Amino acid sequence: MPHDMPPEAPTGSVSLDADTKSAKVTRVLRRWKGQPDKQAAFTYPSEPIYLSEHSSINGAVDGDVKDIMHADIDEDDDLRKFYEPIATYEGRHRYDPKAQWTSQEEKALLDYKICAWVCFMFFALQLDRGNISQALSDNMLDDLHMTTNDYNNGQNIFYVSFLLAELPSQLISKKLGPDNWIPIQMVCWSVVACSQSRITGRSTFFLTRSLLGIIEGGFIPDVILYLSYFYKSKELPVRLSYFWGAYCLTFIVSAFLAFGILHLRGYNGMAGWQWLFALEGSLTALIGIISWFYLPPSPTQTASKFRGKNGWFSEREEVIMVNRILRDDPSKGDMHNRQAVTPRLLWEALKDYDMWPIYLLGLSWQIPATPATNYLTLILKSLDFSTFTTNLLTIPSYCLFFVQLIFLTWLSEKINNRFLIVFFCQIWMLPLLVALEVLPGGSAYNWSRYALNALLVGYPYIHAIIVAMTSRNAGSVRTRTVGSALYNMCVQTGSIISSNIYRTADSPLYRTGNKVLLGLVAYNMVLIISMKAYYVWRNATREKRWGAMSEREKSVYLATTTDKGNKRLDFRFAH
Numbered sequence: 001m002p003h004d005m006p007p008e009a010p011t012g013s014v015s016l017d018a019d020t021k022s023a024k025v026t027r028v029l030r031r032w033k034g035q036p037d038k039q040a041a042f043t044y045p046s047e048p049i050y051l052s053e054h055s056s057i058n059g060a061v062d063g064d065v066k067d068i069m070h071a072d073i074d075e076d077d078d079l080r081k082f083y084e085p086i087a088t089y090e091g092r093h094r095y096d097p098k099a100q101w102t103s104q105e106e107k108a109l110l111d112y113k114i115c116a117w118v119c120f121m122f123f124a125l126q127l128d129r130g131n132i133s134q135a136l137s138d139n140m141l142d143d144l145h146m147t148t149n150d151y152n153n154g155q156n157i158f159y160v161s162f163l164l165a166e167l168p169s170q171l172i173s174k175k176l177g178p179d180n181w182i183p184i185q186m187v188c189w190s191v192v193a194c195s196q197s198r199i200t201g202r203s204t205f206f207l208t209r210s211l212l213g214i215i216e217g218g219f220i221p222d223v224i225l226y227l228s229y230f231y232k233s234k235e236l237p238v239r240l241s242y243f244w245g246a247y248c249l250t251f252i253v254s255a256f257l258a259f260g261i262l263h264l265r266g267y268n269g270m271a272g273w274q275w276l277f278a279l280e281g282s283l284t285a286l287i288g289i290i291s292w293f294y295l296p297p298s299p300t301q302t303a304s305k306f307r308g309k310n311g312w313f314s315e316r317e318e319v320i321m322v323n324r325i326l327r328d329d330p331s332k333g334d335m336h337n338r339q340a341v342t343p344r345l346l347w348e349a350l351k352d353y354d355m356w357p358i359y360l361l362g363l364s365w366q367i368p369a370t371p372a373t374n375y376l377t378l379i380l381k382s383l384d385f386s387t388f389t390t391n392l393l394t395i396p397s398y399c400l401f402f403v404q405l406i407f408l409t410w411l412s413e414k415i416n417n418r419f420l421i422v423f424f425c426q427i428w429m430l431p432l433l434v435a436l437e438v439l440p441g442g443s444a445y446n447w448s449r450y451a452l453n454a455l456l457v458g459y460p461y462i463h464a465i466i467v468a469m470t471s472r473n474a475g476s477v478r479t480r481t482v483g484s485a486l487y488n489m490c491v492q493t494g495s496i497i498s499s500n501i502y503r504t505a506d507s508p509l510y511r512t513g514n515k516v517l518l519g520l521v522a523y524n525m526v527l528i529i530s531m532k533a534y535y536v537w538r539n540a541t542r543e544k545r546w547g548a549m550s551e552r553e554k555s556v557y558l559a560t561t562t563d564k565g566n567k568r569l570d571f572r573f574a575h
Contacts, residue, residue, distance in 0.1 A: 094321075095322060117294060119246035121223070123249065134255070157213065159213065159493075160492075165216075185215055185216065187285055193212065221485040229332070233574075238409055261275050296311075352565075354473065363490040368429045372453050373456075426525050434518065436453070436510075473573050
């Protein structure tokens with residue numbers, strides 16, 4: 001059987017005969033560019049060759065790596081069929097196993113057209129989701145005769161609604177296509193966002209928070225699914241850092257917007273926070289309408305009246321985009337972009353135990369910093385800063401947040417060690433929470449307390465790293481679709497927990513809440529170390545079995561296995 005481990009078989013290396021070395025190394029260089037060690041994730045190679053072994057293969061790596069890394073798939077027809085997409089795959093007509101291109105041709109095909117607009121859409125999401133913070137600084141709670149606990153309950157309702165909508169929205173998106181479903185979401189939630197300008201008390205506040213959560217719920221996993229149609233697994237983390245960079249920039253831009261809009265208090269009989277909801281919701285509606293016409297379904301489906309009858313890309317560019325994606329992850333050719341996830345496939349994705357540690361991490365990693373983020377404006381107001389000073393004082397935090405997000409996401413791929421950066425996030429928060437816990441009260445320490453909270457809000461945001469790792473470790477379209485939603489559901493559950501840690505009776509110093517947050521930091525550190533050990537062990541176990549197989553046994557395995565996605569012996573988890 002192909003799973004047997006012959007005792008005479010070598011482990012840790014692969015023997016290649018002289019006739020096949022050059023072609024196989026060419027293919028492996030194409031697949032492993034930028035992944036220098038054996039811990040990097042990959043899918044469906046025909047043999048586990050690593051860059052560290054290339055130098056010993058009789059000069060097969062002569063010349064410029066950039067010019068051969070995109071050469072055609074091996075001439076062996078038996079191996080080629082493992083890379084071939086299904087007949088209904090939207091880019092099937094551009095699939096070409098013999099296609100070749102240079103790195104220069106591949107660069108900058110998508111960022112300005114796809115990534116930039118996706119970031120702009122996320123700006124719109126966060127504008128409507130996060131402007132409640134600026135509204136609080138304009139005495140919204142007092143105007144509506146509400147307390148901090150009422151606000152907490154409203155946020156709980158929002159997060160629960162957001163959480164429950166994640167998976168259904170992702171399934172709808174897979175059926176209709178993210179390019180259709182995302183603009184519908186945006187226009188619908190913008191209507192609710194505008195209606196917040198007319199809330200009159202606790203009940204209408206709760207209602208609008210619930211509706212916003214339901215409609216906005218699936219946006220983030222929908223966008224991640226959409227980006228996976230265009231970007232390779234190694235490219236996705238950096239693009240997601242841009243995505244959450246837009247989230248950060250929204251806080252900065254919205255602080256300036258709030259500074260101006262809140263000055264409208266009293267104009268036409270409306271409070272400043274009412275103007276804030278009405279105007280920013282209208283902006284989101286406009287962005288949503290434009291997105292309906294702008295977003296293409298896939299790299300090969302860009303032609304339209306709005307985008308031009310000839311589309312964005314030439315036939316040559318479409319060939320490059322389709323084949324680079326499939327050679328990076330052939331599982332993306334197993335479903336087309338309007339194919340629904342069936343109940344059976346949903347169940348298979350849900351029971352994928354190798355993804356459960358990531359979901360568990362999503363539940364808790366950001367909780368220690370979330371209360372400070374949610375309550376920063378209230379904390380500053382309680383420290384006797386004015387409404388307008390409060391909004392301006394939030395800006396340095398988000399500048400720091402943005403710089404760390406972009407740099408650390410890039411660094412995680414550069415050093416090929418994601419959990420090291422994830423662990424650093426907890427190290428950052430630990431001394432800040434200790435200092436907040438022991439810092440005395442009183443106005444003499446207002447600026448010190450502000451500095452600590454600002455640094456806590458500007459913490460290393462590793463969400464893009466974990467989301468990209470979720471997508472990469474899924475190993476199949478079905479698990480990627482469901483896994484992105486489940487991870488975000490866990491994150492939202494963590495947000496519900498975090499919104500109940502700082503309580504009214506504990507204000508303004510929140511001594512009890514900070515003790516809870518310190519305990520969670522300790523828990524997260526243990527969890528992250530355990531996850532790293534688990535994925536190292538899983539990869540080592542598979543490598544031992546795969547390396548013990550002969551070349552023939554590997555070919556038979558690829559042809560006959562019923563293992564799918566990340567359960568295949570030739571799959572390695574990113575960590």
